[in-house]
Amino acid sequence: MDDLLAEFIAETREMLEASGGEIVAWEADPADRARLDAIFRFVHTVKGNCGFFDFPRLAALSHAAEDALADCRAGRREPDQALVSAVLAVIDRIALMIDAIEAGEGLPEGDDAALIALLDVSRETWFEEGSDASEPAVNPAQEPREEAPEPGNADQPAPLRRSDPAAQRTIRLPVELLDRVMSGVSDMVLARNDLAHRLRQAGNQPTIDGPFERLTAILSDVRDAITRMRMQRIETLFGVLPRLVRDLSAELGKQVMVDLDGGDVELDREMIETIRDPLTHLIRNAIDHGIEAPAARLAEGKREIGLLTIAARQSGNTIAIQISDDGRGLDEDRIAAKAIATGLITPAERSAMSREKLVNLIFEPGFSTAETVSSVSGRGVGLDVVRQNLERVGGTIRVASQPGEGTQFTLQLPLTLSIIAGLTVDVGPQRFAIPQAYVEEIVQATHQALDFTRMGEAALVTFRGNRIPCLMLAEVLGLEDAASDARELTLVLLRLASGDLFALAVDRIHSHGDLVVKPLAPAVMKCGLYAGSTLLDDGQPVLLLDVANIAASHALVTDGRARVLQPSMPETAVEADAPRAMLFTDFTGRRSAVRLELVQRIETAPTSAIDTSGQRPRVVIDGTILPLVGLPETPVTRDKLRLLRLADGVCEVLYAVREVEDAVALTGALVAVPEDPLIEAMTLVGGEPVVLIDAHALFAAHGTPAPSATIARPRCTLPDSDWARTILAPLVTSAGYDILPEGSAAEPGAVAIMSEDMFEVAETLGRVPEGPVIRLRDHPEETPGSATIYRYDREALLAALSALRHARAAGDNRP
Amino acid sequence: MTELLVVLQIAGRRCAVSAHDVKSVIELGTVTPVPRTPDFIAGIAALRSQSLTVIDCRRALGFESSQWPTDERAAVIANGGHSYALVVDRVEDITTATGAPGQVPGGFGPAWSRVATGMTETRTGPVLLLDLAMLIAGPEGARGEIETVA
Numbered sequence: 022m023d024d025l026l027a028e029f030i031a032e033t034r035e036m037l038e039a040s041g042g043e044i045v046a047w048e049a050d051p052a053d054r055a056r057l058d059a060i061f062r063f064v065h066t067v068k069g070n071c072g073f074f075d076f077p078r079l080a081a082l083s084h085a086a087e088d089a090l091a092d093c094r095a096g097r098r099e100p101d102q103a104l105v106s107a108v109l110a111v112i113d114r115i116a117l118m119i120d121a122i123e124a125g126e127g128l129p130e131g132d133d134a135a136l137i138a139l140l141d142v143s144r145e146t147w148f149e150e151g152s153d154a155s156e157p158a159v160n161p162a163q164e165p166r167e168e169a170p171e172p173g174n175a176d177q178p179a180p181l182r183r184s185d186p187a188a189q190r191t192i193r194l195p196v197e198l199l200d201r202v203m204s205g206v207s208d209m210v211l212a213r214n215d216l217a218h219r220l221r222q223a224g225n226q227p228t229i230d231g232p233f234e235r236l237t238a239i240l241s242d243v244r245d246a247i248t249r250m251r252m253q254r255i256e257t258l259f260g261v262l263p264r265l266v267r268d269l270s271a272e273l274g275k276q277v278m279v280d281l282d283g284g285d286v287e288l289d290r291e292m293i294e295t296i297r298d299p300l301t302h303l304i305r306n307a308i309d310h311g312i313e314a315p316a317a318r319l320a321e322g323k324r325e326i327g328l329l330t331i332a333a334r335q336s337g338n339t340i341a342i343q344i345s346d347d348g349r350g351l352d353e354d355r356i357a358a359k360a361i362a363t364g365l366i367t368p369a370e371r372s373a374m375s376r377e378k379l380v381n382l383i384f385e386p387g388f389s390t391a392e393t394v395s396s397v398s399g400r401g402v403g404l405d406v407v408r409q410n411l412e413r414v415g416g417t418i419r420v421a422s423q424p425g426e427g428t429q430f431t432l433q434l435p436l437t438l439s440i441i442a443g444l445t446v447d448v449g450p451q452r453f454a455i456p457q458a459y460v461e462e463i464v465q466a467t468h469q470a471l472d473f474t475r476m477g478e479a480a481l482v483t484f485r486g487n488r489i490p491c492l493m494l495a496e497v498l499g500l501e502d503a504a505s506d507a508r509e510l511t512l513v514l515l516r517l518a519s520g521d522l523f524a525l526a527v528d529r530i531h532s533h534g535d536l537v538v539k540p541l542a543p544a545v546m547k548c549g550l551y552a553g554s555t556l557l558d559d560g561q562p563v564l565l566l567d568v569a570n571i572a573a574s575h576a577l578v579t580d581g582r583a584r585v586l587q588p589s590m591p592e593t594a595v596e597a598d599a600p601r602a603m604l605f606t607d608f609t610g611r612r613s614a615v616r617l618e619l620v621q622r623i624e625t626a627p628t629s630a631i632d633t634s635g636q637r638p639r640v641v642i643d644g645t646i647l648p649l650v651g652l653p654e655t656p657v658t659r660d661k662l663r664l665l666r667l668a669d670g671v672c673e674v675l676y677a678v679r680e681v682e683d684a685v686a687l688t689g690a691l692v693a694v695p696e697d698p699l700i701e702a703m704t705l706v707g708g709e710p711v712v713l714i715d716a717h718a719l720f721a722a723h724g725t726p727a728p729s730a731t732i733a734r735p736r737c738t739l740p741d742s743d744w745a746r747t748i749l750a751p752l753v754t755s756a757g758y759d760i761l762p763e764g765s766a767a768e769p770g771a772v773a774i775m776s777e778d779m780f781e782v783a784e785t786l787g788r789v790p791e792g793p794v795i796r797l798r799d800h801p802e803e804t805p806g807s808a809t810i811y812r813y814d815r816e817a818l819l820a821a822l823s824a825l826r827h828a829r830a831a832g833d834n835r836p
Numbered sequence: 837m838t839e840l841l842v843v844l845q846i847a848g849r850r851c852a853v854s855a856h857d858v859k860s861v862i863e864l865g866t867v868t869p870v871p872r873t874p875d876f877i878a879g880i881a882a883l884r885s886q887s888l889t890v891i892d893c894r895r896a897l898g899f900e901s902s903q904w905p906t907d908e909r910a911a912v913i914a915n916g917g918h919s920y921a922l923v924v925d926r927v928e929d930i931t932t933a934t935g936a937p938g939q940v941p942g943g944f945g946p947a948w949s950r951v952a953t954g955m956t957e958t959r960t961g962p963v964l965l966l967d968l969a970m971l972i973a974g975p976e977g978a979r980g981e982i983e984t985v986a
Contacts, residue, residue, distance in 0.1 A: 208884045451868070498871035542889035542918040544974060545880070548872045554880055554887045562868050562882045 029070050030123045031193055036063045037116050038260045042281070044109055045263035049278060051093075051100035060108065061090040067115060078133055079118050085137040086111045107139035196290070199250055206240075206247050207537060211560050213240055218559070251291075255333045255340075256284035258293050262304065266329060269308045276315050276326040277308055283333035288340055292434060295414050296342070299407040303344050303430050304329065306404070311348030311428050321425065323347065345429040351380045351422040359388065380422050384408040412569050413552075443536040443555070445563060446513065446527040448494045449501055454536055454555055454565045455525070461516040463530060470684040471510055482512065482524050489514070490577055491524040497571060498550065515568055523577045538565055549574060602713065603665065604682040604706060608653035614706070615676065615714045617684055621666040624675065628657050637723070640664065640675050648723045651677040669720045676714075687713070721827055735826050736761050736771040738790070740779060740797075744812075749774065752815070756822040772825050777809050793825050839933050841956075842911060843963055845925040847899040849948075852933075852956070852963040857913050861927050864890065864910040876974045878923055888912065888921040891972050898947045898975040913968055920972055931958045937965055947975075 040063045047056035064086040071080035086108055092098035114136060213236065220226070220233060259281045270277040312318075312327035319325055330345045353376055360366045360382045366374070382388060386405040408418050411432060422428040435441065435458065442457035464471070464484065472483035473491070480491040491512065495501070512524040536555040541564075545551060552567040602614035630641045631649060640649040642664075649664070665676040691702035691713065701715035737758040739745040750760050753774070761771060773790040775783070777798045783789050795818070798809040810817045840855035867879040867890050876895035881888045890910065894901040901923075910921040935957035944952045944964065951970045955962055 204884075204886065211884070451871075500871055539887045540918065541880075541887075542920065542972070543916065544877055544972065545870055545873055545889055548870075548874075550872055551870070556882050556887065560882050561866065562880045562887050564868070564870060564880070 026074065026122070028193075029074065030119055033067060033070070033115070033119050036066065037112065037119070038257065039063075040112065041264035042260050042262070044105065044112065045267045045279070047100070048102070048105040048267070051105070057090065057093055057100070061087065061094060064090060064108075064111075076118070076122070079115060082111050082114060082118075082133050082136065085140050089140040104140070107136070110136055110139065203247050203251070206244055207556075209240060210244065211556065213237060214559065251289055252287040253290045253293055254284060255286045255288050255293065255342075258297060258300065259284045259331065259333075262300075262331060265301065265304060266308065269305060270312075270327075273309060274314060275308060275312055277312055278326050278328050280328060280330045281332075282330070283335075286333040286335050286340055288434070292414060295410065296416075296432065296434065299410050299418075299432070300331075300342070300344070302404075302407050304331070307344060307346040307348065307428065307430075311346040311350075313349050317349075321349075340434045342432040342434065343429055344432075345427055347427040350424040350426055350428055351383070351420070353379055353424065356380060356382055360385070363388065377421065380420055383420065384418065441536055441538055442533065443565065444513065444533045445531040445557070446494070446511075447529040447531050448498065448527050451498075451500065452531060452557070452561070452563050453494070453498075453527075454563050455513060455515070455568060456552070456565065457533060459515045459517065459568045461514040461522065464512045464514060464524075465509060466512075467683060468510060471512070473510060480526075482510075484512075484514065484524070487522075489522055489524050490575075491526055492571070492575060492577075493526045495526075495528075497525075497575070515572070517569060517572055517577075521572070521577060523572060536563075536565065600687045602685055602687050604685050604711065605665065605678040606680045606682065607651050608677065608679050610679070612682075612706075612709060612711045613678075613714055614685070614687070614704075614711050615665065615667060616716060619667045619669065619716050621668045621673070623681055624664040624666050626662050626664055626675075628660055628662060631657070631662065642666070642675065647673050647675050649675045649677060650719065650723050653677075667716070667719070669716065672720055674719060674723045676719075735759070737822075738771055738773045740774065740776050745774075749812075752818065753822065756819055757826060758822065772822070776812075795821050795825075840930060841933055841958060841963065841965075842930055843928040843958070843960065844893070844911060844922070845928055846893045847897060847904055848925065850928070850961065850963045851966050852931075852958070853911070853913070853966050853968060855930060857915075857968055859912045859914055859919070861909050861911050862921065863908055864921060864923070874974050881921060883912065883919070883921070886919055888919050889972075890921045890923060891974075892923045893971060894923075894925070896971055896974050897951065913972075915968055915972060922971075929960065931960055933958055 040060055043056045043059045043063075047053055047060060050056070064083045068080060068083035068087055071083060089098070089104060089108065093100045093104070098104075114133065216233070217237075220229065262281065263279050266277050266279040307329055308327075312329070313321070313323075315325045318327065328347045330343070332343050332345075334341045334343075356379055357366075357371050357374075360379075361368055361371060365382060365385055365388070371379070384404050384407070386403070388403055388405065404418075411418050411434070414434065416432060416434040418433075419431045420428065421431070443454040444457055444460055444463075445452055445454050447453075472481075474481050480493065481488050482491045483489070511527050511530060513527060513530070514522060514524050516522050538553040538555050541551055541554055549570045550567055551564045552570075553565045554562050555565055557563055601617040603617050603620045604612065604614050607613050624642055626640055626642060631652070632639045632641075632646075633652070638649040638652050639646050641647075663678050663681055665678055665681070667674050667676055685706050687704055687706070689705035691704050693702050694700045694712070698718050699715055701713045701717075703710055703712050705711070735758050737753050738761045739749055739753065753760060758772065771790075771792045772795060773792060774795045774797065775790075777796050780789070780794065780796050796809040797812040797818075799812060801811045801814075803809070803811075810821060812818075841852040842855050842858045842861075843850060843852050845851070862883060864881060867881045869879040870877055876892050878890040878892045878895075881890050892901050894904055904925045907924055907926045909927045910923050911927055912919060912921050914920070933956045937954035937956045939954055943949050944955075948964065951966050953965045953967050955964050
């Protein structure tokens with residue numbers, strides 16, 4: 022019996038939550054037959070279930086509501102404001118009673134007669150009096166009814182849940198049980214890892230390895246499924262919002278319509294709980310401060326009813342929730358005045374700030390523009406708390422607003438709290454984890470290359486021409502700083518949600534992977550450095566760094582102040598000093614350098630990705646075929662090659678090197694070497710000669726535009742013949758030309774390839790193409806006095822095309 | 837009064853916590869230190885897939901832990917949804933209280949009063965009853981310390 026009761030309570034609860042939204046929607050459009058049906062089903066179910074138990078008051082209430090709604094369904098009564106309010110009141114009372122029943126208390130004191138009277142089932146008099154008069158008014162309610170799958174018949178209530186034939190079969194489980202299963206699976210994974218470790222030690226054992234592989238696969242399946250068990254539709258959060266909006270707007274004398282979208286987006290259960298309060302807060306704000314009173318809206322030429330849109334979208338492993346209203350928008354001047362008054366920014370800074378930056382000041386601690394504290398919002402809890410709550414779970418919030426048009430808050434949330442991609446790093450003897458979402462790049466280089474400087478207690482590095490603040494993780498954590506004198510720095514560049522970049526110096530990068538994050542005890546959380554803990558495969562606990570908080574506590578998060586300061590940073594001071602170059606040893610053993618601006622990155626490619634069958638070697642990097650230079654003449658014996666990826670902005674060329682040394686500043690004099698066209702100059706680095714590769718010659722000889730290149734390829738027109746189309750065209754294309762369709766207007770600069778005969782005809786007609794012309798002859802023998810190329814002389818043809826192309830490229834490069 | 841108590845020795849004093857609160861007594865393995873936390877937090881440790889916050893009870897009461905021997909074993913408790921392992925001098929015994937909890941005239945002294953809820957008699961002598969929530973909150977001074985760090 023107890024089980025039955027628990028089931029009843031749970032079911033009623035669920036329906037209560039779901040119907041909250043339905044009722045408000047129904048109120049907005051009383052003619053909406055589907056809503057009416059849904060609410061009717063709810064009270065009907067409650068009434069029916071009450072029959073099993075001894076809850077006469079519950080039964081009476083639901084019965085009365087059912088009767089009233091049945092009248093509406095039958096068209097005997099038109100749902101009006103009073104009825105909706107009364108039904109709402111009844112549903113509230115039912116919720117109260119359910120609470121009391123669950124708690125095992127007696128039903129709340131009070132008489133339901135008044136409520137039932139409000140429903141006024143005994144309105145026959147009204148009905149009889151007004152039946153004729155109200156007939157036309159009932160009509161709108163009848164129209165949609167025709168669309169309803171089942172024309173209402175009050176005596177035969179619609180079968181339950183008929184609108185949901187494909188509903189998934191579900192069971193209700195206590196959350197605690199789920200958590201136990203989850204932790205059990207985690208234990209299993211750890212045990213598996215331990216076993217894997219032992220198996221590796223014991224060497225290959227085919228009889229065991231097979232089943233073990235299977236176990237591994239099953240486990241990872243189970244883990245996925247368990248993770249999904251934790252997911253919940255955001256609907257559960259959205260369900261209560263219409264009611265909240267309705268009550269708030271009624272309280273504030275405003276009219277607000279709420280539009281919900283994306284309720285089927287799934288989110289971690291815990292995450293839904295975490296955003297419940299922030300979301301409520303933002304909605305309160307929007308209704309209280311954003312949406313104007315009806316009279317004011319009419320005066321502005323807007324609809325009397327304000328629109329509040331709440332939409333959830335999933336993209337990748339983040340969820341975006343947008344809350345927009347069409348109210349008055351944020352008052353830029355008032356925000357500025359307040360920010361200046363509270364010392365957040367100075368008047369000078371204010372004038373330099375864009376509206377977007379300014380409105381985002383509302384998330385700063387201690388900021389609240391409400392002049393009067395109303396009962397709805399502005400209870401001393403500001404938007405800073407909202408932001409804090411979201412950041413705690415790795416989320417962000419932004420606001421955009423147009424004066425007079427409305428305000429949009431955008432929340433970005435990670436999909437799940439419990440499993441995140443993370444990077445593990447070592448500092449001294451200890452290991453820490455960093456959420457991958459923050460990691461922009463990992464850099465390993467010498468102090469000199471990064472221009473590491475100490476400024477008082479702070480440190481700066483120069484990366485891609487920008488000075489970036491650098492935190493030593495060992496110092497942040499107060500650990501013994503043993504590695505700071507090492508020649509190499511390992512930096513993790515972290516990009517904060519605010520867009521700020523900073524570097525975190527660690528001793529070593531350990532690995533990366535999915536981390537199952539567990540919460541930390543409050544005493545540990547208090548120090549503000551950690552967001553949680555996680556267990557590595559070997560069962561060792563590792564702390565997850567709270568990157569946002571660490572940055573904030575070191576004042577690395579720009580608010581209004583710092584952003585204005587930024588441009589005055591000496592960003593390019595170092596750049597101007599000396600050209601910087603990447604130093605390497607090529608396969609002939611020659612120490613070489615290439616200007617650093619050209620180096621995109623250092624690639625490592627397997628030898629199998631290199632194709633030397635063509636005239637020029639190519640290499641496949643990330644699915645793109647790129648030209649490769651610098652290969653040794655003898656076949657490569659290594660498995661992998663280090664390649665410098667060079668780019669001139671349009672073309673990319675890979676340069677095979679034996680060893681990458683360092684990035685250096687070319688402080689020595691550059692001595693020109695005219696005898697070698699591939700060398701720009703020679704210089705001294707550390708007292709030893711180094712040749713500087715002539716990038717111009719390199720790209721001129723080997724650069725092929727990247728597929729995405731925006732620069733126009735040279736064009737070429739071909740003779741109108743099958744031979745040209747099938748045999749000549751591919752050759753010309755491979756030489757880097759675009760073929761112009763036949764008959765298209767001759768383009769200036771386009772290379773024309775024509776047969777000798779055609780050229781002669783054109784010449785006599787005086788219609789020689791403007792651009793360069795390559796003339797082809799049909800016979801190998803040269804005709805004296807005319808510059809023609811035999812049509813199967815591939816070398817000469819390619820040379821001619823290439824020469825024209827380089828002439829053109831050189832022309833383009835010259836300003 | 838037959839409530840089961842786990843008797844622990846902390847900083848040389850016999851204390852007791854309700855056996856209901858103690859989930860298990862474990863051999864404490866490697867403890868990962870947590871930098872920048874008050875020193876009564878010895879670190880975190882793993883118990884199967886769970887993570888435990890290891891509390892040095894001597895330090896939580898404001899004593900130097902080096903003065904006292906340390907038991908390999910730690911009592912695992914749960915509080916506020918988190919699990920803690922209590923490092924003590926010794927996990928002594930499980931016993932039953934033979935009398936009702938009472939107070940000592942004059943109190944237990946400043947360090948102990950904060951965490952003690954009273955004393956009770958057991959078969960093996962009187963013990964001090966501890967409030968776990970207060971114990972794991974650490975010494976009063978720790979609060980100010982944390983704020984300056986953060």
